[in-house]
Amino acid sequence: xxxxxxxxxxxxxxxxxxxxxxxxxxxxxxxxxxxxxxxxxxxxxxxxxxxxxxxxxxxxxxxxxxxxxxxxxxxxxxxxxxxxxxxxxxxxxxxxxxxxxxxxxxxxxxxxxxxxxxxxxxxxxxxxxxxxxxxxxxxxxxxxxxxxxxxxxxxxxxxxxxxxxxxxxxxxxxxxxxxxxxxxxxxxxxxxxxxxxxxxxxxxxxxxxxxxxxxxxxxxxxxxxxxxxxxxxxxxxxxxxxxxxxxxxxxxxxxxxxxxxxxxxxxxxxxxxxxxxxxxxxxxxxxxxxxxxxxxxxxxxxxxxxxxxxxxxxxxxxxxxxxxxxxxxxxxxxxxxxxxxxxxxxxxxxxxxxxxxxxxxxxxxxxxxxxxxxxxxxxxxxxxxxxxxxxxxxxxxxxxxx
Amino acid sequence: xxxxxxxxxxxxxxxxxxxxxxxxxxxxxxxxxxxxxxxxxxxxxxxxxxxxxxxxxxxxxxxxxxxxxxxxxxxxxxxxxxxxxxxxxxxxxxxxxxxxxxxxxxxxxxxxxxxxxxxxxxxxxxxxxxxxxxxxxxxxxxxxxxxxxxxxxxxxxxxxxxxxxxxxxxxxxxxxxxxxxxxxxxxxxxxxxxxxxxxxxxxxxxxxxxxxxxxxxxxxxxxxxxxxxxxxxxxxxxxxxxxxxxxxxxxxxxxxxxxxxxxxxxxxxxxxxxxxxxxxxxxxxxxxxxxxxxxxxxxxxxxxxxxxxxxxxxxxxxxxxxxxxxxxxxxxxxxxxxxxxxxxxxxxxxx
Numbered sequence: 220x221x222x223x224x225x226x227x228x229x230x231x232x233x234x235x236x237x238x239x240x241x242x243x244x245x246x247x248x249x250x251x252x253x254x255x256x257x258x259x260x261x262x263x264x265x266x267x268x269x270x271x272x273x274x275x276x277x278x279x280x281x282x283x284x285x286x287x288x289x290x291x292x293x294x295x296x297x298x299x300x301x302x303x304x305x306x307x308x309x310x311x312x313x314x315x316x317x318x319x320x321x322x323x324x325x326x327x328x329x330x331x332x333x334x335x336x337x338x339x340x341x342x343x344x345x346x347x348x349x350x351x352x353x354x355x356x357x358x359x360x361x362x363x364x365x366x367x368x369x370x371x372x373x374x375x376x377x378x379x380x381x382x383x384x385x386x387x388x389x390x391x392x393x394x395x396x397x398x399x400x401x402x403x404x405x406x407x408x409x410x411x412x413x414x415x416x417x418x419x420x421x422x423x424x425x426x427x428x429x430x431x432x433x434x435x436x437x438x439x440x441x442x443x444x445x446x447x448x449x450x451x452x453x454x455x456x457x458x459x460x461x462x463x464x465x466x467x468x469x470x471x472x473x474x475x476x477x478x479x480x481x482x483x484x485x486x487x488x489x490x491x492x493x494x495x496x497x498x499x500x501x502x503x504x505x506x507x508x509x510x511x512x513x514x515x516x517x518x519x520x521x522x523x524x525x526x527x528x529x530x531x532x533x534x535x536x537x538x539x540x541x542x543x544x545x546x547x548x549x550x551x552x553x554x555x556x557x558x559x560x561x562x563x564x565x566x567x568x569x570x571x572x573x574x575x576x577x578x579x580x581x582x583x584x585x586x587x588x589x590x591x592x593x594x595x596x597x598x599x600x601x602x603x604x605x606x607x608x609x610x611x612x613x614x615x616x617x618x619x620x621x
Numbered sequence: 622x623x624x625x626x627x628x629x630x631x632x633x634x635x636x637x638x639x640x641x642x643x644x645x646x647x648x649x650x651x652x653x654x655x656x657x658x659x660x661x662x663x664x665x666x667x668x669x670x671x672x673x674x675x676x677x678x679x680x681x682x683x684x685x686x687x688x689x690x691x692x693x694x695x696x697x698x699x700x701x702x703x704x705x706x707x708x709x710x711x712x713x714x715x716x717x718x719x720x721x722x723x724x725x726x727x728x729x730x731x732x733x734x735x736x737x738x739x740x741x742x743x744x745x746x747x748x749x750x751x752x753x754x755x756x757x758x759x760x761x762x763x764x765x766x767x768x769x770x771x772x773x774x775x776x777x778x779x780x781x782x783x784x785x786x787x788x789x790x791x792x793x794x795x796x797x798x799x800x801x802x803x804x805x806x807x808x809x810x811x812x813x814x815x816x817x818x819x820x821x822x823x824x825x826x827x828x829x830x831x832x833x834x835x836x837x838x839x840x841x842x843x844x845x846x847x848x849x850x851x852x853x854x855x856x857x858x859x860x861x862x863x864x865x866x867x868x869x870x871x872x873x874x875x876x877x878x879x880x881x882x883x884x885x886x887x888x889x890x891x892x893x894x895x896x897x898x899x900x901x902x903x904x905x906x907x908x909x910x911x912x913x914x915x916x917x918x919x920x921x922x923x924x925x926x927x928x929x930x931x932x933x934x935x936x937x938x939x940x941x942x943x944x945x946x947x948x949x950x951x952x953x954x955x956x957x958x959x960x961x962x963x964x965x966x967x968x969x970x971x972x
Contacts, residue, residue: 329684330701334917338907380657381903463705500912501856508857515909536853536861538822559860567903567910574906 220310222256225249229314234267240281247284250292253309254324254337255299255344261317268490270416272522279352295347298340302333318471322464354576358412359524361581362620363572364401365514366529367561368587369424370554378558378587379594381566386583386596387604393611394589398427400613401527401586406430408525416487416521423510423561424531434488434523436513438506438531441492445503447478448496470497491516505533507557511564518571528568529588530561558587569596582619586612595619637931638890639952640844640880643694644869646687646735646852647914647921649900652866654925661866664874665894665927671936673929674970678942681898681922685914688738690897690945691847695742697949697963709741709751712962715949716756717744719843722958730756731841733828735849737763742847747962756845759798759835761827765818767800768811807834823865825850829872833879840885843956848872854900857912877929891933891955893948895926928971939970 225248230241241248241263248256262269262277269277287295305327313320328334368374379388402420409418409432419434420426426437438445455461455469475489476482495516501508507530514528535553565585572581583596593612596602597619610618644653652658654677659666683693686704693700696712716730732743737760744755803809821827825848832846848869854862873894880886901908902920914921926943929935932955946965953960954972 329917332682332699338917499857501858504856505858511857512909533858536858553860556858556860556864559863560858563859563911570903570910 220313221253222251223249225314232315233264237263237266240266240277244281244285247281247287247292250289250296251284252296252299252302253304253313254302255296257313257317257320257324260314261321264315264317265490268487270487270491270521272416273520275355280348283348283351295344298336298343302328302337302340303331316468319468322467357524357577357580358414359408360620361523361572361575361577362405362408362525363568363581363583364405364525364527364616365561365565365568365583365585366398366401366527366588367565367585368554368558368590369530370532370552371558371587371589374555374558374587374590378562378592379565379585381563382569382583382585382594382596384603385569386594386602387600387606389593389595389606389608389610389615390591391607391609392586392591392593392615393609394586394591395611397586397612398529398588400611401584401616402427402429402433404613404616405525405527406432409433412524414524417523418525419517419521419523419527421510421513421517421526421528422531423506423529423533426529433525433527434521436488436492436495436517438509441496444475444478444480444492445496448473448493449503451478473497491520505560506531507533507560507564510561511567514564514568515571518568518575522575526568526572528564530557530564532557533560584616584619586615597621636889637956638840638842638844638886639956640876640890640892641694641846641948641952642873642876642892642894643691643845643847644851644873644894644896645691645847646849646896647685647854647898647900648851648866648869648896648924649902649911649920650923650925651920652863652911653896661863662870664870668874669877669894669927669929673927673935674933674937674939676926676928676939676941676943676968678940679895679924679926679945680942681924681945683945685898685917685921687847687849687852687897688736688742691734691739692742694895694897694945694948695845696745697946697960697965699946699964705738707738707740710745711747713745713747713750714743714755715952715960716843716845717747717750717754718949718953718958718960719956720756721750721754723956725842727753727757728839729841730843730845731835731839732756732758732845732847733832733835734758734760734847735762735824735828736760739847756843757798759831761831762824764798764800764803764814764831765827768815768818807831807838809834823850823868825865825869825872829876832876836879836883836886840883843952846876854911855913857909859911862911880930889931891928891930893926893928895945895948896924897945898922899924933971937970943968 225245227242227245230238233241266274266277308324308327311320328337405418405420409430416434420429422437425439455466473493475493478493480489495502495513499512502512510528510530514526517523517526532552532554534550569583572583580598586593593615595615599621653662681690683690683699689700689702689704692710695714696710698712700710702708719725720730734742740758740760743758745751800811803811803814817830818827850865851869853865877892880890898914899921900911900914901916902918903910905916905918908916944965947968949963950960950965951968951972954967
């Protein structure tokens with residue numbers, strides 16, 4: 220089966236909006252090479268459960284493809300047409316299982332030493348697509364906030380080392396009510412610029428009181444989901460014939476209701492949260508990893524205008540001798556290790572934010588919770604600088620977005 | 622009457638020992654030898670580098686999974702086997718070349734490796750080589766699992782097979798070093814092995830304990846150690862990744878000290894230390910920074926190699942590019958065997 224043989228009825232298994240979209244752009248899909256089409260369908264098939272920003276991006280990409288003439292289409296996808304694919308891939312049901320196809324394609328490209336070429340073709344395509352699609356102007360400059368170091372009483376090593384060259388380091392911040400001030404700032408932005416899934420609060424532990432205008436994800440609130448998933452995984456890996464690929468396929472199909480989530484909930488957000496656990500690596504074990512991956516995926520997919528991520532202490536990785544000892548108790552927490560993790564996660568938060576439209580105007584603030592150290596990156600603040608001004612977190616936030 | 626120079630030459634060649642450590646699984650330059658990473662490797666920086674020839678650009682152009690990449694290191698060919706299955710490499714391993722060409726016994730080539738997936742790395746499926754021609758393979762975690770069977774302790778987390786795919790463990794398919802051989806070969810009772818396991822903090826430390834026993838009891842001429850604590854990075858905790866790099870740095874230095882203290886090894890051993898590959902760059906949108914090695918970007922493909930000891934110039938840095946598959950033909954040139962099917966080239970600065 221090759222894309223040129225695609226027919227409208229073959230999308231019967233797609234959810235309604237996805238099916239409508241695929242059929243509307245069938246002529247364009249038919250002209251795509253097999254090395255590319257399933258990657259696009261992987262996005263299309265989940266259209267009904269995607270964030271508005273993702274739907275907008277898919278709409279624009281398909282509209283662009285449909286606007287190309289046949290010769291332009293050949294020229295755009297010439298590089299992708301060069302890759303040789305196995306018969307197994309060609310006979311795969313890539314229409315209904317595009318995600319699994321892409322996984323197998325990736326493995327095949329690695330083994331046939333075609334990955335580097337594919338990587339270049341994909342990067343070139345992404346750059347070209349960006350050059351012909353104009354991003355919508357943002358209603359407000361994007362803002363990222365990372366709150367790290369919860370539960371750490373003192374830490375003497377330098378923080379924010381990766382970010383210092385990009386912003387101003389503040390060493391005399393007034394920490395009182397800092398978290399409340401930051402959440403209030405996020406809520407105020409949500410009220411002034413109401414955008415669906417536009418303003419987020421992610422907590423790696425137990426969340427604190429916050430505005431209902433914020434899209435909220437919490438590691439602790441998802442504990443029943445996490446426990447249910449781990450139970451599901453353990454049951455699956457006991458089954459005969461269950462290997463890594465089969466398990467990934469199984470995980471990709473798990474729905475929120477299978478993990479006990481309320482069917483009356485937010486279908487888009489619930490699926491997003493399930494995928495944090497089924498697609499993320501380490502998110503099921505460490506809360507710091509969960510918070511970082513949530514930030515990454517929220518930025519990549521929902522493209523929020525405001526994203527506040529608060530890291531909590533993760534469980535300790537016990538040394539081998541303690542694990543072997545029969546006397547060990549419940550997992551203890553590792554606040555210092557979590558601070559080091561979160562410091563790096565804050566850097567990744569900023570990097571991922573900088574990949575989005577409006578990066579040159581965006582702001583970022585990271586604060587060592589309960590302490591006087593913070594760093595702000597903003598077009599209005601000098602880079603690689605240090606300030607000893609005594610501001611509280613509300614004032615610092617205002618300065619960062621000014 | 623003293624032996625002729627020819628006889629002495631053969632004797633010297635037979636005494637020559639080589640130890641290869643893969644600094645794994647996967648470490649980036651920025652957490653190791655780049656200026657900002659050097660604080661994580663104080664032992665290599667202060668103790669080993671001054672004695673070493675150091676190669677700053679080792680490229681891995683193959684598949685970036687730990688088993689397949691380590692198999693490629695061991696064959697000198699970019700292997701394409703399934704990274705998550707315990708299958709033998711397609712091409713002859715360095716152990717087979719070594720044993721066949723130099724007519725060495727099985728006891729002279731050993732591999733100590735972290736997970737079940739590495740069980741078949743000792744010998745290939747290649748015609749004219751293969752069965753019975755390779756290295757003995759010890760899997761310390763597998764041994765510990767066997768030793769602890771029946772225990773009520775929850776140590777699954779520790780003993781899970783690998784970090785790349787922590788939910789799955791490949792089945793062993795024969796040839797493994799069994800528990801009863803601990804006593805026969807390593808002169809180590811199961812109880813002593815378990816007791817020692819209770820004193821070490823990580824699987825790599827346990828591996829190093831087995832290595833020390835092998836050096837004392839078998840004194841193999843070709844000893845290959847695959848470390849993997851660093852691969853905890855897949856869990857996404859940066860502090861644990863860096864802690865593992867520091868631990869691996871210490872273990873490498875401790876092993877080099879042990880080499881100097883073992884009569885069979887002191888003065889006639891060349892030791893190689895190299896990661897199997899790097900990890901993804903922070904800036905690559907296709908990855909998630911240090912956590913994985915999936916993008917195939919420059920940071921994940923570029924790493925380093927250190928050689929020190931017998932026949933190696935001290936304190937020299939080479940910036941010219943080399944490939945990870947160059948290791949096997951280099952070992953062949955040093956030890957006197959032909960890596961006939963390897964696709965790499967001998968590193969002339971060492972060979």
